[in-house]
Amino acid sequence: MVQFHDLEILLCALHEFEMTESVDGFDLDLLEATCARVLSATPLEPVAFRMAPLLTHAREMAAIRG
Amino acid sequence: MKTADDVQVLYDQAARDLCALGDPRLEELKWRIARSELQYHSVKPELLAELFHETLEWGNSAFAALRAGGFIQHQLTYFTWARLDARSKSYDFDILAAIEAIVAMQCRYFDLTPILPALERLAISIEDSAEREDLLDVCINAQHLFLVLVASVNSPDLFREYTALAKASHAYAWSTSLSEGGAACVSATIKGMVQALADRDAATAARAATYLRGMPIMPGVAPSQHLAERQAT
Numbered sequence: 208m209v210q211f212h213d214l215e216i217l218l219c220a221l222h223e224f225e226m227t228e229s230v231d232g233f234d235l236d237l238l239e240a241t242c243a244r245v246l247s248a249t250p251l252e253p254v255a256f257r258m259a260p261l262l263t264h265a266r267e268m269a270a271i272r273g
Numbered sequence: 274m275k276t277a278d279d280v281q282v283l284y285d286q287a288a289r290d291l292c293a294l295g296d297p298r299l300e301e302l303k304w305r306i307a308r309s310e311l312q313y314h315s316v317k318p319e320l321l322a323e324l325f326h327e328t329l330e331w332g333n334s335a336f337a338a339l340r341a342g343g344f345i346q347h348q349l350t351y352f353t354w355a356r357l358d359a360r361s362k363s364y365d366f367d368i369l370a371a372i373e374a375i376v377a378m379q380c381r382y383f384d385l386t387p388i389l390p391a392l393e394r395l396a397i398s399i400e401d402s403a404e405r406e407d408l409l410d411v412c413i414n415a416q417h418l419f420l421v422l423v424a425s426v427n428s429p430d431l432f433r434e435y436t437a438l439a440k441a442s443h444a445y446a447w448s449t450s451l452s453e454g455g456a457a458c459v460s461a462t463i464k465g466m467v468q469a470l471a472d473r474d475a476a477t478a479a480r481a482a483t484y485l486r487g488m489p490i491m492p493g494v495a496p497s498q499h500l501a502e503r504q505a506t
Contacts, residue, residue, distance in 0.1 A: 208334060210333065210337075211317065211318045211333055211336050211337075214347075218351075219350065249290075249341060250282060251283060251290070251433065251437075253347070253433075256433060
C-alpha cells in the first residue's frame with residue numbers, strides 16, 4: 208500500500224521541480240528510495256511516475272558536477 | 274530509477290484498481306465525489322479518519338484506496354477530491370474517447386484475434402449488468418473492456434496516459450450521467466463495437482467508442498436509430 212507520507216515527499220519535490228526546474232535542495236537518495244517504494248506498491252501512481260525520470264536526470268547532473 | 278515498462282504489469286494493476294471492492298463505508302463518499310458534491314479542499318488520511326471516526330491507520334488505507342480509484346487527485350502541493358463536475362468530466366471523456374478511437378482504428382492493421390475472447394466475455398458481462406439495470410457495473414465493465422483494448426497496443430506510455438483518467442472514479446461519474454435506458458444503450462453499442470473490431474471495421478468501431486463517451490441518452494429512442502441520426506448530421 209502506498210504511504211501518504213511518501214506521496215507528500217514526492218509531490219513536494221515535483222512542485223519544486225516545476226517551479227525551479229531542479230530538485231537541488233532535496234536529498235536525492237531519499238527521493239529515489241521513496242519513488243522506488245511507491246512504484247513498487249503501484250506502478251501507475253502518476254506523481255511517482257513523473258518523478259522517476261526527473262530523478263534519473265538529477266542524478267546524472269549531480270555526477271557531472273562531481 | 275526504473276519504472277515498469279511491461280504493459281501486462283500495468284494492465285494487471287489498472288484492472289485491479291478498477292474492480293477493487295473497497296470498504297463499504299467509502300461507497301457513499303465515492304458517489305458524492307462522482308456527483309461533484311464536495312468542496313475542493315486538501316484531503317489527508319487524518320481528514321478521512323476524522324470523517325469516519327476511525328484510526329489514522331484506517332485513514333491511510335482509505336486514502337490509498339481512494340487515490341488508486343482516482344477519487345483523490347493531486348494539485349500543486351496538496352491532494353484533493355477528484356474534480357468530476359460536468360465540464361471536467363466532459364474534457365476527460367473527450368481525451369479517453371480520442372485514445373479509444375485511435376486504438377479502435379488500429380484494428381485495421383493489427384490482428385485482434387488474441388484479445389477478442391476477453392472483449393466478448395466483457396461484452397456479455399455488460400449485457401448481463403444492463404439487464405439488471407446496474408449502471409455502475411455496466412460502466413466498470415465497459416471501462417475494463419477499453420483497458421483490454423488499449424493494453425493490446427502494447428505501449429506503456431500510452432497505457433499510463435490512458436489509465437491516469439480511466440479509473441473507477443470516471444466509471445462512477447459516467448454512470449451518474451447516464452439516464453434511463455442508458456445501460457441497454459451502452460451494452461448494445463459495446464456489442465456492436467466488439468463485432469466491428471472482429472470484422473476489422475475500424476470506422477464503425479471508432480465511431481462506437483467515441484459515441485459511448487459523449488452519449489446523450491434519449492429515452493425511447495433505439496441506440497441504433499440515435500447513432501444513425503448522429504451520423505447523418
